[in-house]
Amino acid sequence: MQPPESDRYPEISTTTVSQYLIRRLQELGVSDIFGIPGDYVLGFMKQVENSPLKLVGTTNELCAGYAADAYARLRGLGVLCVTYAVGGLSAANAVACAFAEKSPIVVISGAPGLREARKRGLLHHMVGPADAQLRAMQPLTAAQCVLDDPLTALREIDRVLAVCLRRKQPVYIEIPRDRVDMVCQLLPKAPENPPTSDIDELREATGEAFAMLITAEKPVILAGIEIQRMGLVPPLLAFAEKFNIPICSTLLSKSVISEKHRLYAGTYVGALSRKEVIEFVEASDCVLSLGAMPTDMDTGNFTTHLAASSTIQAIAEGIRICHHSFGDVLLDEFLESLSALPLPVYSRLIPAQNNLLATPWKANPDHPVTTARLFHKINSILSAEMAVLADPGDAMFGSIDLAVHQGTMFLSSAFYATLGWAVPAAIGAQVAHPSLRPLVLVGDGAFHFTGTELSTAVRLGLDPIVIVLNNHGYLTERFILEGSFNDVQEWQFHKLPELFASGSGFLVHTEGELDQALEKALANRGKFTILNVLLEKLDSSPALRRLGASLGDLLKK
Known part of the structure; x- marks a missing residue:
């Protein structure tokens, strides 16, 4: 039957x-x-x-x-x-x-x-x-x-x-x-076969790295964006803390760790960086570059000076030590191997931070706002609950010297450099973590691209603070080649709340007005705030001026 x-x-x-x-x-x-x-x-x-x-x-x-x-x-x-x-x-x-x-x-x-x-x-x-x-x-x-x-x-x-x-x-x-x-x-889930390093290549790469690190007295870690993207911040910090190795970030990886961490030594972007950060990194006898892509943006238009003979460069695509390449070594396994090495506990001191933004802020109430003073004020209000989102241009370059409290809380299109990224990105950031308060830094030209996305913030009840650096056009392009093509139509950015019937807007000419506007912005919860900060046409951040001076020196040689 x-x-x-x-x-x-x-x-x-x-x-x-x-x-x-x-x-x-x-x-x-x-x-x-x-x-x-x-x-x-x-x-x-x-x-x-x-x-x-x-x-x-x-x-x-x-x-x-x-x-x-x-x-x-x-x-x-x-x-x-x-x-x-x-x-x-x-x-x-x-x-x-x-x-x-x-x-x-x-x-x-x-x-x-x-x-x-x-x-x-x-x-x-x-x-x-x-x-x-x-x-x-x-x-x-x-x-x-x-x-x-x-x-x-x-x-x-x-x-x-x-x-x-x-x-x-x-x-x-x-x-x-x-x-x-x-x-x-529905089928049984296929078994995962994650890639692994070639054992022999990993052993050789680790051995060569050990030979450099064991003789070094002034090592530094350059932690790139792949460390954050691949979830390697905890093992990186454990490695750095175990051996007391200072950490710098790049522009794209800024805030890969908290910039209040005792081992954080600054953002290294070649000539865009402050003098003490450049000297600290470039005086290192072993630069352990982990997950840092050597792009023109992250190297300050290739103004970094790192000797191949003292650099260990490890990215997702492989490892390069001096002039030897290891193409079949994974970044996470390489970092794990480094952590197991019998290295000394280094005693290198972090350089004193000669950062004007870190000094106490005191407004000169009747003085016109400058870009440098604007970033000084912004640095004074940053808190652990804030995420800074900077659009490409001087909004991003000026942010290099900001001290971001929480790891991974500085977001920018710092390689692809697409204008108009920051305002809609702020929507995504606050949807991802509703407890965050997005602080958006954007130029007037870039705001023209996507600034009306603030209407989505209204609909969702989000409360980004948007600071428009209104220097009447495309400032970075003016530094490259001036022309009428760099001018944009003037918008009354501070009147956008009238269009959306929600939010608050402020027109800012002076430091006193900046103080008042940001005080009200911080208290304005559940609705967006926009500051239209009027700046001189060619006023720029200290970082952009540093880069300009360095490139000018190169042209003279």
Whole structure:
């Protein structure tokens, strides 16, 4: 007698492609998705709306991308959801920024249905073949997939998410709109096989590093952005504290550790840095550069002077010690090996900080505000609950000397350098951590790009403090080549609260007005505050002036 069919064939668990993707994002700690609706993605967005995840609508896809980027920098993974072509291609610049600066975001895009694309051909938003957006995203993302096959869809989701978390770069998931509710068979989760270092290469790299460190008397750690992105701050700090090795950050990794930490020696960005920081780093007999990408921005336009013979450079792509390269050594395993070495406890003293921003602030009430004095005042109000978000330009360069209290609480597009990043990023930062108070530093030209994203802050009840450095155009470009193309239309930034019927705005000419405006801004909870700080056209931060002087000296040689 045959057993019942239900006994012979155990019940197979199934799910839909949307349900599985949403579940996996939740398992990875995501609670919010940023995006803009469009007909090709509405079906998936409805699934999100019916899930525990929260959809955060922004004013456009580019701003959604910047917000997801900042969210990822603070939470470890961000998600951007857009429609096909007009949405995805609008967001492409934000995706490129995240790719360049190693910020792990998942880009989810709707797409034309398979049947309609096959039968009807030309559909709205299309720019040629149906795979045009997929091909456009390939150089901007670390992995891509189209969820069109029930036999492979779930495995593809797992694959691209694993790449996103391992590479710390964006990935792209495309869902044809007639496959949103596609039923897939749940399979046992594939075993993870994380990469490991070549044992012999790791041993040799560690041995060469030990030979340099054991003879060094003045070592320093240059902690780069990959330390933060890869979750290596705790082991880095444990290593530095065990052997009493001072730590500097780069511009992109500024605040990789708290800048109040006893071992923090400053932000080293070549000629952009203060004199005592430059001399301290460049006088080191062993520079342990961990996770620092040697870009033009992080090196102050290549004005750093670090001898290869005394530098250990370790990044995700491999290790370079003097003139020897080790391409199959992982950064985390290299740091673990260094921590196990029998090194001495070093006695190198941190240099005295000759930082004018650290001196007590006292306003000259009737004096016009200058850029240097503005940053002096900003430094005086920073607290542990604040995150500083600086837009590229002098808003970012001037921030080099700020003392950020909490680790990873300085955020900026400090390599890709895309203008307009900071305001929408502040939305993502406060959604990621609602207890944070974003302090946004942005130039007047950059504010023109994305400043109206403050309307999202109104809708969500967020309270960023936005300081517009209004120097009547693109200051950094003026330093490179002056022309009328650097001028922008004057906006009455402080009147934006009237447009949004919410928030507070202040026009600031003098130091006294700056004091009063910031006092009111700090007390204004639950609503945004914007300061329109009027500056002289060519006034600049001390950091930008230092860089200009250094480059001028180079040109004379």
